Amino acid sequence: MIVCGDDALAERLAAELTTVYRERVTLVVPNAQRTGVAAGWARASVLLDRVQAVMNGGEGDLGAPHVVEATVLDEATLAEAGVREAAALALVHDDDETNIRAALAARRLNPRLRLVIRLYNRKLGQHLEELLDQAAALAVPGLDPQALDTSTTILSDADTAAPALAATAVAGTSKVVQADGLLLRAVERTPPGRGRRADPGLCTLALLSSTTNDPAGAEGSDASGQEGPMLLPDDGTVAAATGQGMVVLETVAHTGSATPPGRLAGRGVPLGSLFSRRLRWSLAVLVGCVLGLAVANGLLTDDRPLHAAYLTLLDLFAINDPALDKPTARQVLQLLAGLAGLLLLPVLLAAVLEALGTFRTASALRRPPRGLSGHVVLLGLGKVGTRVLARLRELEIPVVCVEEDPEARGIPLARRLRMPVVLGDVTQEGVLEAAKIHRAHALLSLTSNDTTNLEAALYARSVKPDLRVALRLYDDEFAAAVYRTLRAAHPRALTRSRSVSTLAAPAFAGAMMGRQILGAIPVERRVLLFAALDVAGHPQLEGRTIAESFRPGAWRVIALDTAAPGERLPDLAATPAHDGTDRPAGLVWELHPGYVLRPQDRVVLATTRQGLAELLGRQPQLRARPSDT
Numbered sequence: 001m002i003v004c005g006d007d008a009l010a011e012r013l014a015a016e017l018t019t020v021y022r023e024r025v026t027l028v029v030p031n032a033q034r035t036g037v038a039a040g041w042a043r044a045s046v047l048l049d050r051v052q053a054v055m056n057g058g059e060g061d062l063g064a065p066h067v068v069e070a071t072v073l074d075e076a077t078l079a080e081a082g083v084r085e086a087a088a089l090a091l092v093h094d095d096d097e098t099n100i101r102a103a104l105a106a107r108r109l110n111p112r113l114r115l116v117i118r119l120y121n122r123k124l125g126q127h128l129e130e131l132l133d134q135a136a137a138l139a140v141p142g143l144d145p146q147a148l149d150t151s152t153t154i155l156s157d158a159d160t161a162a163p164a165l166a167a168t169a170v171a172g173t174s175k176v177v178q179a180d181g182l183l184l185r186a187v188e189r190t191p192p193g194r195g196r197r198a199d200p201g202l203c204t205l206a207l208l209s210s211t212t213n214d215p216a217g218a219e220g221s222d223a224s225g226q227e228g229p230m231l232l233p234d235d236g237t238v239a240a241a242t243g244q245g246m247v248v249l250e251t252v253a254h255t256g257s258a259t260p261p262g263r264l265a266g267r268g269v270p271l272g273s274l275f276s277r278r279l280r281w282s283l284a285v286l287v288g289c290v291l292g293l294a295v296a297n298g299l300l301t302d303d304r305p306l307h308a309a310y311l312t313l314l315d316l317f318a319i320n321d322p323a324l325d326k327p328t329a330r331q332v333l334q335l336l337a338g339l340a341g342l343l344l345l346p347v348l349l350a351a352v353l354e355a356l357g358t359f360r361t362a363s364a365l366r367r368p369p370r371g372l373s374g375h376v377v378l379l380g381l382g383k384v385g386t387r388v389l390a391r392l393r394e395l396e397i398p399v400v401c402v403e404e405d406p407e408a409r410g411i412p413l414a415r416r417l418r419m420p421v422v423l424g425d426v427t428q429e430g431v432l433e434a435a436k437i438h439r440a441h442a443l444l445s446l447t448s449n450d451t452t453n454l455e456a457a458l459y460a461r462s463v464k465p466d467l468r469v470a471l472r473l474y475d476d477e478f479a480a481a482v483y484r485t486l487r488a489a490h491p492r493a494l495t496r497s498r499s500v501s502t503l504a505a506p507a508f509a510g511a512m513m514g515r516q517i518l519g520a521i522p523v524e525r526r527v528l529l530f531a532a533l534d535v536a537g538h539p540q541l542e543g544r545t546i547a548e549s550f551r552p553g554a555w556r557v558i559a560l561d562t563a564a565p566g567e568r569l570p571d572l573a574a575t576p577a578h579d580g581t582d583r584p585a586g587l588v589w590e591l592h593p594g595y596v597l598r599p600q601d602r603v604v605l606a607t608t609r610q611g612l613a614e615l616l617g618r619q620p621q622l623r624a625r626p627s628d629t
Contacts, residue, residue: 005092012505111139125154160507201248380447381410554611
């Protein structure tokens with residue numbers, strides 16, 4: 001595997017490939033002498049030292065990545081890095097043009113190469129993906145690109161981090177896997193009481209060696225002396241393990257309040273924001289006065305109720321004849337009706353002006369509706385914030401956005417989705433209050449400034465101490481320090497500090513392994529992979545029932561893709577494109593144990609590294625330790 005990059009994403013990607021997938025990695029970094037960036041190579045060296053420290057872990061050398069310094073990422077550099085013999089190449093430079101140039105050169109050098117390219121422009125990425133795959137197919141005539149194990153995957157760090165950030169706001173965890181647009185998370189269940197059984201969720205992924213609060217950070221052994229967790233246990237083992245914690249798979253669901261009521265059907269405009277409270281009370285009082293005058297007019301004149309109301313309205317709008325020869329009571333009622341009409345005119349004018357202003361604002365940016373609660377406050381509508389906003393909208397979670405720049409990238413999306421937006425500097429007093437932070441379910445602070453994110457999180461905690469907070473921080477060490485401090489200061493609240501590169505690296509690594517990889521979830525010191533495989537060509541699956549295909553400790557079928565082969569997503573880990581059509585989800589999670597897998601089926605499996613290597617018919621290039629199955 002070859003990784004070309006110069007930032008934290010390249011470091012994280014190299015570590016992910018080496019520690020999780022046990023692959024040999026070559027890291028291509030810029031040459032600082034030619035670029036004039038004195039700190040470039042020093043930073044890359046520091047990052048590489050971190051990678052080696054993570055990989056070694058005090059338990060034996062796993063092999064450090066081979067480092068190649070390059071002035072320009074051209075064909076000569078790629079050839080020196082070994083692109084002709086490589087299985088996959090990741091181009092994760094922050095410059096789109098550099099990545100595109102290198103991708104075209106790499107495809108010429110090795111048509112069989114699997115390419116993963118970091119690109120923010122989705123439309124350009126789609127065209128580039130089709131072009132490179134077509135070039136690979138034409139380079140080897142007569143062979144299907146899938147038979148070549150060749151694919152081009154265009155990813156954005158903002159796109160890949162968005163599901164994890166959305167899951168953090170909803171469920172408090174970033175240990176998620178996306179399949180066909182559905183978010184799945186690994187959740188630890190504490191041991192149930194005697195005679196009770198824990199909720200198995202969709203399926204039981206592992207039995208923990210010790211009870212902890214974090215399935216990814218636990219270490220130790222259970223009472224029987226078994227080291228590490230038991231991955232993919234069978235039902236009998238799970239039933240017998242009454243005293244052990246377990247990790248189960250479940251879907252991510254929003255637990256906050258639903259979308260606030262009081263909207264105009266089909267328009268999404270809150271009724272309460274058409275007219276102010278004072279204006280509504282003024283109208284109500286005047287209407288009451290008119291009704292009272294109509295009743296009094298009917299009682300004093302013995303007139304029919306309908307005719308008495310009609311005369312009152314004529315008096316109200318000053319178009320009735322003066323009651324000169326009428327009784328005194330009728331004359332007084334006419335004067336009162338005329339006075340009410342004078343008061344009604346400015347109220348009606350104010351109502352018209354407020355309604356026009358409201359609809360003008362509704363066509364631009366909405367304000368947070370009155371009575372909103374249980375929502376997510378999203379700070380920052382840049383690249384990452386825009387993707388997270390779209391993901392939260394897909395999950396039907398109420399969101400209030402806060403952005404300082406009215407020309408920010410995500411403002412048009414918020415306007416189109418009818419999402420409330422508060423324009424202002426989040427560090428200024430009153431901005432978070434306008435977003436109703438005191439009634440929010442969670443805060444996602446995703447601006448590009450670490451200090452702003454931290455200041456917003458601290459202020460939000462002072463307003464609501466138990467608020468769920470997730471903030472984006474670039475530096476991993478700073479993020480860890482902030483996390484520990486906030487957890488110590490607010491032990492009962494949920495705090496998460498996330499780096500976009502840390503969240504995006506697993507998706508890039510999975511794409512380098514092939515489109516069948518949906519993601520990886522750590523369980524203590526082991527790793528579970530999630531993969532989508534076609535049943536055809538796998539004798540361990542083809543012709544077997546769901547129960548017969550299950551191999552404890554190796555793999556387990558957890559979902560079946562029921563979509564027709566021509567309608568399936570080529571990459572289940574990708575977020576489905578919303579083109580206005582309602583494409584039904586093809587994955588079925590509640591599987592009958594007796595269902596027989598057919599060659600045309602595609603399944604989603606939870607598997608260990610060794611189990612996936614056996615299914616794919618290849619062995620890991622680096623020998624895995626027994627504790628890292």
